[in-house]
Amino acid sequence: MTEAAPRESVAKVSRRDALKTLGALAALGVDAKSLPALQPGRAAPNIVFIMTDDQRHDALSSAGNTILKTPNIDRLATEGVRFVDAFVTNALCAPSRATILTGLYSHAHGVITNGGGPQYYNQPGLPAEQVTFVDLLREAGYHTALIGKWHLRSDPRGFDRWVVFPGQGAYHDPEMIANGVRLKLRGHADDVVGDQGLLFLRDRPRDRPFCLLYQFKSPHRSWMPAERFSRMYEDIEIPLPRTFEDKLAGRPEALRRAEMAIADMPDFRDRGVDQSLPVEERKRLNLQHLVKNYYRVLLSVDENVGRLLDALDRDGLAENTIVIYTSDNGFFLGEHGLFDKRLMYEPSIRVPMLVRFPARARKGTVDREHMVLNTDVAPTLLELAGVPVPGWMHGRSMVPILTGQPNAPWRDAFLYEYYEYPAEHCARKHRGVRTARWKLIHFWEQPEEWELYDLANDPDEVNNLAGRREHARTIRELRARLESLRDEVDDEDPPGPRPVAAPCGDGVNTGYGPP
Ligand SMILES: [Ca+2]
Numbered sequence: 001m002t003e004a005a006p007r008e009s010v011a012k013v014s015r016r017d018a019l020k021t022l023g024a025l026a027a028l029g030v031d032a033k034s035l036p037a038l039q040p041g042r043a044a045p046n047i048v049f050i051m052t053d054d055q056r057h058d059a060l061s062s063a064g065n066t067i068l069k070t071p072n073i074d075r076l077a078t079e080g081v082r083f084v085d086a087f088v089t090n091a092l093c094a095p096s097r098a099t100i101l102t103g104l105y106s107h108a109h110g111v112i113t114n115g116g117g118p119q120y121y122n123q124p125g126l127p128a129e130q131v132t133f134v135d136l137l138r139e140a141g142y143h144t145a146l147i148g149k150w151h152l153r154s155d156p157r158g159f160d161r162w163v164v165f166p167g168q169g170a171y172h173d174p175e176m177i178a179n180g181v182r183l184k185l186r187g188h189a190d191d192v193v194g195d196q197g198l199l200f201l202r203d204r205p206r207d208r209p210f211c212l213l214y215q216f217k218s219p220h221r222s223w224m225p226a227e228r229f230s231r232m233y234e235d236i237e238i239p240l241p242r243t244f245e246d247k248l249a250g251r252p253e254a255l256r257r258a259e260m261a262i263a264d265m266p267d268f269r270d271r272g273v274d275q276s277l278p279v280e281e282r283k284r285l286n287l288q289h290l291v292k293n294y295y296r297v298l299l300s301v302d303e304n305v306g307r308l309l310d311a312l313d314r315d316g317l318a319e320n321t322i323v324i325y326t327s328d329n330g331f332f333l334g335e336h337g338l339f340d341k342r343l344m345y346e347p348s349i350r351v352p353m354l355v356r357f358p359a360r361a362r363k364g365t366v367d368r369e370h371m372v373l374n375t376d377v378a379p380t381l382l383e384l385a386g387v388p389v390p391g392w393m394h395g396r397s398m399v400p401i402l403t404g405q406p407n408a409p410w411r412d413a414f415l416y417e418y419y420e421y422p423a424e425h426c427a428r429k430h431r432g433v434r435t436a437r438w439k440l441i442h443f444w445e446q447p448e449e450w451e452l453y454d455l456a457n458d459p460d461e462v463n464n465l466a467g468r469r470e471h472a473r474t475i476r477e478l479r480a481r482l483e484s485l486r487d488e489v490d491d492e493d494p495p496g497p498r499p500v501a502a503p504c505g506d507g508v509n510t511g512y513g514p515p
Pocket residue numbers: 053054092093220328329
């Protein structure tokens with residue numbers, strides 16, 4: 001970041017104590033009665049935060065996708081701001097979701113994994129002392145609701161109304177939990193979320209602004225489309241990504257031993273991909289099935305975004321309602337021969353980020369200048385709602401960009417982190433720094449490994465420059481930057497020697513560390 005984030009490490013303990021006794025706003029020294037949401041006659045903005053699961057940045061027609069058509073989501077781009085350079089700081093569902101709620105990096109909010117891997121099975125959900133933007137909005141007078149996928153291990157809190165899938169949720173006739181009560185609902189998961197969104201708008205109290213989190217599960221594997229879209233794209237051939245045949249030469253062992261090969265993905269075994277086929281054929285067939293079904297489920301997401309936007313129009317709410325659309329992480333669709341996410345490559349860390357707020361934000365703007373992060377959502381929504389942004393949040397409000405303030409200071413680099421190992425997919429723990437031009441990745445457990453990519457000349461990230469003498473200075477500078485970014489967010493190495501990476505997977509990589 002170009003500006004140092006406020007440092008509050010000394011005040012942390014007292015903050016937590018204060019939150020328990022005073023409430024989050026009082027702990028910030030704010031009298032809730034003075035906030036816009038509680039002022040009679042003053043219309044605080046409503047908020048609709050739309051999040052999908054595993055939707056990558058280019059899975060939108062407004063982002064240039066020529067196969068998938070998303071006319072409803074695209075409305076947010078034509079009527080608002082679309083960020084080209086939007087990223088998550090940990091490309092995994094639960095950590096990213098907790099980051100969006102708290103504005104904090106995963107090492108700080110404590111949800112560092114999805115709970116995969118035996119050592120994480122007992123990881124609790126969002127710790128009670130972590131304050132979310134929803135808590136703060138509710139204290140400021142907002143009516144708050146959550147519909148759809150939650151995926152944190154604790155029950156939702158801070159919501160007046162919540163209707164969520166247990167865990168990942170089912171695609172057809174899903175069970176949901178509504179304020180603690182289990183229900184069975186009829187229809188495809190996306191349509192069920194859409195129905196619940198409309199019910200929320202109908203039933204909400206009219207004397208308060210609202211904040212709705214509207215969260216779709218369907219783009220997460222195993223991609224079961226709604227019946228009406230199940231035959232879409234049958235007659236087309238999905239083009240292969242440029243790096244589909246990447247043999248991972250010059251890349252770390254950590255990457256080559258990650259279990260993400262698209263040839264081996266199990267999802268389509270019973271859906272048309274014969275496992276006895278030669279590996280190259282299986283790989284190509286898996287890609288066709290993967291991309292087509294991924295796009296098919298996004299069609300029902302798009303329709304249900306449209307239903308909600310239409311309802312906002314009908315109720316006269318669109319002008320003063322902030323609508324944000326994003327995803328919890330990206331996804332490999334065959335790049336480097338991979339599927340899934342986790343790794344710090346572009347397809348995994350880039351997400352859609354669209355913001356529409358007719359009353360204040362620019363319209364029809366494509367922003368290519370600013371790197372925005374999932375940490376930025378909470379401070380942005382708080383500032384737009386007129387609620388003070390706590391100094392402990394790591395993210396930054398996007399309001400200066402949304403409102404077109406020229407020369408507003410912004411970050412020129414960001415920190416990425418990933419922890420879920422050993423676990424499914426065997427992606428080793430790593431962190432890194434990304435600037436507009438460079439990306440440095442560090443697998444920090446022993447054996448340490450590094451990657452360096454020149455994104456300007458190698459946007460596909462196939463030419464690992466770490467270890468090249470001519471780039472020694474760049475690496476030195478990026479390593480220093482990585483450490484300063486970690487300092488800014490109080491990310492410290494535990495005392496003692498650098499840990500050894502545990503064995504993972506089918507035994508192929510048990511060469512790491514002691515037996
Ligand atoms: Ca996800």
